[in-house]
Amino acid sequence: MARDVMCTVENCKFWENRNCTASAIEVNVDGGGHKAGYTAETNCQTFVAANKG
Numbered sequence: 653m654a655r656d657v658m659c660t661v662e663n664c665k666f667w668e669n670r671n672c673t674a675s676a677i678e679v680n681v682d683g684g685g686h687k688a689g690y691t692a693e694t695n696c697q698t699f700v701a702a703n704k705g
């Protein structure tokens with residue numbers, strides 16, 4: 653279970669007040685592989701665009 657996951661992706665449906673409300677998240681390396689060189693090479697696969705309606 654994801655706990656105390658801070659996030660800046662405010663257009664994700666799991667985002668609330670700078671925190672992630674998903675029960676779990678998956679984070680992968682941009683472009684595949686298993687080693688990131690820096691922060692921006694990681695990304696959240698659990699992201700779902702928030703409904704704009």
Ligand code: SF4
Pocket residue numbers: 657658659660661664665666667668671672673674677696697698699700
């Ligand atoms: S699912 Fe990922 S992108 Fe969405 S709020 Fe949680 S950590 Fe952020």
